[in-house]
Amino acid sequence: MTSTTSAGTTAHISDPAQAQHRILRVLVASQVLSGAGLAAGVTVGALLAQDMLGSTSLAGLPSALFTAGSALAAVAVGRISQSRGRRPGLATGYLIGAVGSAGVIVSAVLDNPVLLFIALFVYGAGTATNLQARYAGADLAAPGHRARAVSTVLVATTLGGVAGPNLAAPTGTFAETLGIPNLAGPFILSGAAYALAALVLAVWLRPDPLLLARAVAQAKEADAAAANPTDDSAHTSEGRRGVVLGALVMILTQLVMVAIMTMTPVHMHDHGHGTAASGLVIAIHIGAMYLPSPLTGWLVDHYGRMKVAAASGITLLAAGVLAAIAPGDSVALLALALALLGLGWNFGLVSGTAIITDTVPLATRAKTQGLVDVSIAVAGATGGMASGIMVAATSYPVLALTGGVLSLALLPAVAATAYRR
Incomplete structure (x- = not known):
């Protein structure tokens, strides 16, 4: 060309x-x-x-x-x-x-x-x-x-x-x-x-x-x-399912990640930690969000989008459980929990983006991707606002555990889409 x-x-x-x-x-x-x-x-x-x-x-x-x-x-x-x-x-x-x-x-x-x-x-x-x-x-x-x-x-x-x-x-x-x-x-x-x-x-x-x-x-x-002229209605239907799944993966991972991340420094402050300790934990978290991307990309391409999307839900569950049970005075365990949280988010973003790109027609790809990112932004805002309300009403461990359990909603969605294929 x-x-x-x-x-x-x-x-x-x-x-x-x-x-x-x-x-x-x-x-x-x-x-x-x-x-x-x-x-x-x-x-x-x-x-x-x-x-x-x-x-x-x-x-x-x-x-x-x-x-x-x-x-x-x-x-x-x-x-x-x-x-x-x-x-x-x-x-x-x-x-x-x-x-x-x-x-x-x-x-x-x-x-x-x-x-x-x-x-x-x-x-x-x-x-x-x-x-x-x-x-x-x-x-x-x-x-x-x-x-x-x-x-x-x-x-x-x-x-x-x-x-x-x-x-x-x-x-x-x-x-x-x-x-x-x-x-x-x-x-x-x-x-x-x-x-x-x-x-x-x-x-x-x-x-x-x-x-x-x-x-x-x-x-x-x-x-x-x-x-070979064919009817593309089946492809269109599969594309719609792909958009829904890809968006769901990224929305849920963003919601859970932002909710737990937002309240972790507050939780640490309440247990006597200074800004240096909370800054270290957040820095480790942000590093885990982005630095594993090359490995994640290889995993998604080598083992498939669905498997890594499922791994995202499991990793976020592990992060939520660890954050919930970690003693408030343990910087090391909270840092590990936030590292898992960042890694789970990375799994979700890379696999979800690949799913969207695979299934959305080029004719409408950019517009659809923009709308998906709006949903991700709204999910992040919702997670941030709801996290403070939930911690005030219950506790940080309850928030972390709830976020981890919520991320498991990815598993039936991934399984259903994989089954239809």
Whole structure:
């Protein structure tokens, strides 16, 4: 295939496999940048709100605003990608995130909480775009390598995610030299990182993976239809089941992960641990969320999507049980529980993404993926809000155990889908 099929698909790369290697390199570069932008801003968002308001009562609002902005942006990025390709969709999402970062800086200079909250909502677009980039890695991947392509993009986020928080102090000092409040400093890094990620994608993500994948698929379908015209109603039905299962896997894992993760630092604080101990546990958790991605991708491609999705539910159950029975003074056991929690989430995200990519037609893939990511964002917000209410009404062990048991709902869903095949 050498002709240009749509804007953004170039003719000089005729081999999809060759194009895939280039696309993954560009996506990895953009994810390293965007990971720094995401982590740097999230690190101080709550502290900035608390400092500006002089109260902790609304310090949790930034997280809710990130999530709300992320949900709305997931729809927008998905629709732009659907109509024009991954390159304009992802680049636009990161540019909006950069604008949100600039808005946070301006609000800090003006000491304007209303502007801060609006800017944080806009900043959430970077979160959604960072997550949706994983789909671009799978567009041109061969069916047996899709999960590994997704995992390559995911693990790149870790590099920037580790660097971002560690640059909070120096960027704060730099901000002060410019007459900007210290806590707004990390948003200078966020804005620059998101803008650079957008630039990398806009300039180098060529050919556009989604548009080229469509062109290749259309050519194959035309040849297949000419050779053996068939009714595709069964394929459509299977695609619907795949979307439901893939979405369920990612929604449940996000709900359980966020609920337990959110309340673990609070649980540790109640047992006399300082921020250093809880920070270590969360750092181990985040590492377990992303660093195993290459191994997870290989497992999904080698052993199948369904088996790893089932393993996600079992791993989350183990995490919930261990968190529930771990003594409150045992940092080691809580760290192990949170590591299992991150690993279970990783199993669910990679396998769920592969299931969605396998079963959704290219004609509607980007839009469907955007809507699925909205559901994931809503699940995360629900888990975060419900976790505090549940712990207040019962206890952290009850929350952890409930989350673990809830994750077992994946097993009958996976078994039913596997049986129908």
